[in-house]
Amino acid sequence: xxxxxxxxxxxxxxxxxxxxxxxxxxxxxxxxxxxxxxxxxxxxxxxxxxxxxxxxxxxxxxxxxxxxxxxxxxxxxxxxxxxxxxxxxxxxxxxxxxxxxxxxxxxxxxxxxxxxxxxxxxxxxxxxxxxxxxxxxxxxxxxxxxxxxxxxxxxxxxxxxxxxxxxxxxxxxxxxxxxxxxxxxxxxxxxxxxxxxxxxxxxxxxxxxxxxxxxx
Numbered sequence: 001x002x003x004x005x006x007x008x009x010x011x012x013x014x015x016x017x018x019x020x021x022x023x024x025x026x027x028x029x030x031x032x033x034x035x036x037x038x039x040x041x042x043x044x045x046x047x048x049x050x051x052x053x054x055x056x057x058x059x060x061x062x063x064x065x066x067x068x069x070x071x072x073x074x075x076x077x078x079x080x081x082x083x084x085x086x087x088x089x090x091x092x093x094x095x096x097x098x099x100x101x102x103x104x105x106x107x108x109x110x111x112x113x114x115x116x117x118x119x120x121x122x123x124x125x126x127x128x129x130x131x132x133x134x135x136x137x138x139x140x141x142x143x144x145x146x147x148x149x150x151x152x153x154x155x156x157x158x159x160x161x162x163x164x165x166x167x168x169x170x171x172x173x174x175x176x177x178x179x180x181x182x183x184x185x186x187x188x189x190x191x192x193x194x195x196x197x198x199x200x201x202x203x204x205x206x207x208x209x210x211x212x213x214x215x216x
Contacts, residue, residue, distance in 0.1 A: 017176035024173035188212035
C-alpha cells in the first residue's frame with residue numbers, strides 16, 4: 001500500500017502558507033496530501049470560525065488543486081480532537097502495515113511533547129516536518145524530543161514507503177510569513193490581508209463577516 005499523508009490543523013483561516021506546505025509535500029512525496037481540519041483542538045482556544053466555515057474555506061482553497069484533498073474525519077468524530085486518536089482510527093481503517101505520515105510545521109513539531117500520548121505517535125505514523133531555511137530545528141530540539149527522534153531521521157521520501165511508521169523527514173518549503181493569527185489580527189484591524197489568502201477564501205471571509213471583517 002502506498003503512503004498516505006495527512007496535514008492536520010485548525011486552518012482558521014486556511015492561507016497561502018498552508019497551501020505552500022501542502023504543495024511542497026505533494027511535490028516531494030509524489031502523493032496526495034489530505035488536509036484534515038480539527039473539530040475541537042484541545043491545546044488552544046476555540047477557533048474564530050465554526051468548523052463548517054473552516055471546512056468550507058478549505059474546500060474553496062483546494063478546488064482545482066491537483067493532489068490536495070480535504071479530509072473531514074476529525075469533524076465527524078464526537079468529542080475532543082486528539083491526533084493520537086485520529087491516527088489509531090486510521091490504523092483500524094488501513095491496517096498495521098500501511099505507511100501513514102503526518103505533515104506538520106516545524107513549530108508544531110517542536111511542541112510535540114505537549115500533545116497527548118506524544119511518544120506513541122511515532123508508533124502510528126511517520127512525521128514530515130515542513131521547515132523554512134533557518135528553522136528552529138537547526139538550533140536543536142528539546143532534550144526529550146531529541147531523545148525520542150534519535151535514529152528516526154529519514155534522508156529520502158522513499159524511506160517512508162518502506163515502513164508503516166516511525167521515521168521523520170525534513171521538508172524544505174518556500175518562505176511564507178503568513179500566520180492564521182496574524183491574518184485574523186489584520187482583518188480585525190482593517191489592515192491589508194487579502195493577498196495572504198487564496199482569493200476565493202478572502203471573498204468568503206468578507207461575504208460572511210468573519211474575524212471582524214466588514215460584510216460585503
